[in-house]
Amino acid sequence: MPDFDVIVVGAGNAALAAANSAREEGAERVVVLEKAPEPERGGNTYFSGGLLRIAFGAPRALERLLPDVEDRLPGFFDNVEPYTEEDFRSDLRRVTADRADPALARILIENSYETICWMHETAGIPMEAAVTLAGIRVGNRVKFQKGAIVRARQEGVGLSRHWFARTEANGIEIRYGTGALALVRDRRGRVAGVEARTSSGIEELSARAVVLACGGFEANAEWRARYLGAPWDHAKVRGTAHNQGDGLRMALEAGALARGQWSGRHSTPISNEWPDFADRKRTDKSNRLSYPFGVMLNRSGRRFVDEGEDLGLYTYAKYGGEILRQPGSLAWQIFDQKTMHLLEPRYRTSDPITADTLAELVGQLEIDDRRQALRTLEAYNEAACDPAGFDPTSLDGLATAGIDPPKSNWALRLDDPPFAAYSATGGITFTFGGLAIDERARVLGTDWRPIPGLYTCGEMVGGLFHFNYPGGTGLVSGAVFGRIAGRSAARDDGAA
Numbered sequence: 001m002p003d004f005d006v007i008v009v010g011a012g013n014a015a016l017a018a019a020n021s022a023r024e025e026g027a028e029r030v031v032v033l034e035k036a037p038e039p040e041r042g043g044n045t046y047f048s049g050g051l052l053r054i055a056f057g058a059p060r061a062l063e064r065l066l067p068d069v070e071d072r073l074p075g076f077f078d079n080v081e082p083y084t085e086e087d088f089r090s091d092l093r094r095v096t097a098d099r100a101d102p103a104l105a106r107i108l109i110e111n112s113y114e115t116i117c118w119m120h121e122t123a124g125i126p127m128e129a130a131v132t133l134a135g136i137r138v139g140n141r142v143k144f145q146k147g148a149i150v151r152a153r154q155e156g157v158g159l160s161r162h163w164f165a166r167t168e169a170n171g172i173e174i175r176y177g178t179g180a181l182a183l184v185r186d187r188r189g190r191v192a193g194v195e196a197r198t199s200s201g202i203e204e205l206s207a208r209a210v211v212l213a214c215g216g217f218e219a220n221a222e223w224r225a226r227y228l229g230a231p232w233d234h235a236k237v238r239g240t241a242h243n244q245g246d247g248l249r250m251a252l253e254a255g256a257l258a259r260g261q262w263s264g265r266h267s268t269p270i271s272n273e274w275p276d277f278a279d280r281k282r283t284d285k286s287n288r289l290s291y292p293f294g295v296m297l298n299r300s301g302r303r304f305v306d307e308g309e310d311l312g313l314y315t316y317a318k319y320g321g322e323i324l325r326q327p328g329s330l331a332w333q334i335f336d337q338k339t340m341h342l343l344e345p346r347y348r349t350s351d352p353i354t355a356d357t358l359a360e361l362v363g364q365l366e367i368d369d370r371r372q373a374l375r376t377l378e379a380y381n382e383a384a385c386d387p388a389g390f391d392p393t394s395l396d397g398l399a400t401a402g403i404d405p406p407k408s409n410w411a412l413r414l415d416d417p418p419f420a421a422y423s424a425t426g427g428i429t430f431t432f433g434g435l436a437i438d439e440r441a442r443v444l445g446t447d448w449r450p451i452p453g454l455y456t457c458g459e460m461v462g463g464l465f466h467f468n469y470p471g472g473t474g475l476v477s478g479a480v481f482g483r484i485a486g487r488s489a490a491r492d493d494g495a496a
């Protein structure tokens, strides 16, 4: 008899969804192996903003998740637009240039609402409206970006804490400081356990099924250089230091099929003042995502992206990479008083550089060609628009004329001092390359057949995200495929 019914490797959102789902499905002996010591537990999930992109028809469907929301936000349901499965599908297709695997996308989207309700109702994870992340105040109303309305209360910190509490309450053992090193296979080729490194040495644990939920390779500089290329080896890491690609390596060594964009990653503009790895107190407060309401200059004094190409949640995951590729991996985000009130609260974790004229502002910035910077801002101002028709909550069409790159929306002149500049660099969040799975979250081998006994979920799933990513999808993907992986692992009868 094996030591466990199900071994889950990792302790983030995907892993704990899998572990609790396996338990719910009847697996009695479930163990969670967490490589991190207890004070560092929880993976990227802990650092996340907790935003959950889900498809729903009538706004009142959100009442299941947010029963008291109108106490704090009167008229909430009248201000929310439906986000249908078709909306979700079309956003995913658009931002991934139609490369998201349609079968995985269908599973993700069709299960998004029910799975988040499952987390809320059976795992007791409290939710709230994502006001500071995805809402914009217009008068006394808060308008949300479509689909990005709900988040875990207290963001990733709350999500992680509640998952751990539920896991312990469900009688699931959690072994901290236990990093899986390799998959153990029996003579039939079934995955029959893992070899793990613990504080007392190397240990072998056997199980009927193994769920790998131990993240991508975003924290591994060598793999970043190998798969993402320069300059990704020096990117700052927005989340955990523990996601080193261990699960991907183990699975590939056991004959798993690689899938998805291995050169792709989620990376956002973050403050350049941040350390190389995120700190657990400030979690995701490094983000600098209000660039649609200003302009970005590189050290050569030039703009380099269309800051207003789309709503922020559809460009932020690729613009981190654009900044990283600029000279010195540095950009300056510049705003004036017309939009300063629209900056996300996270900007308060930095003191901006301010000045009464653009020339004085540029004079204070770490920019190699300041004359060019001033010329760029003047040319932008000539090409920009009057504020009439400005609408920060939707694509307002206020576009520049005759400059390259253009700014396609929210292109207001910078003419209302004092001006403010915030530094930004590209911070890596997670990697897109992963493993091929089927609809039961079984890992496929290079012969395109499931590897018996092996399941995966979360960041380790390949094929969903490509080039870019719609904000709030990572946690929902982790929960959806984690729940499926746990259920499948619990039902695994151990046959070859």
Ligand SMILES: Cc1cc2nc3c(=O)[nH]c(=O)nc-3n(C[C@H](O)[C@H](O)[C@H](O)COP(=O)(O)OP(=O)(O)OC[C@H]3O[C@@H](n4cnc5c(N)ncnc54)[C@H](O)[C@@H]3O)c2cc1C
Pocket: 009, 010, 011, 012, 013, 014, 015, 033, 034, 035, 036, 041, 042, 043, 044, 045, 046, 047, 048, 049, 050, 051, 052, 053, 178, 179, 180, 181, 213, 214, 215, 216, 238, 239, 240, 242, 243, 244, 246, 247, 283, 284, 429, 430, 457, 458, 459, 460, 471, 472, 473, 474, 475, 476, 478
């Ligand atoms: C700053 C930040 C903000 C984010 N905000 C959002 C958001 O608002 N909404 C959203 O949807 N997504 C967000 N994301 C992305 C989201 O956090 C991830 O997609 C999601 O948490 C991944 O979940 P996971 O369970 O796959 O991995 P993780 O949560 O990273 O968990 C991986 C686990 O595996 C463990 N591990 C690693 N190697 C081993 C090993 N060898 N043995 C045992 N354990 C191992 C790690 O310690 C960790 O516990 C954010 C990410 C970051 C970093």
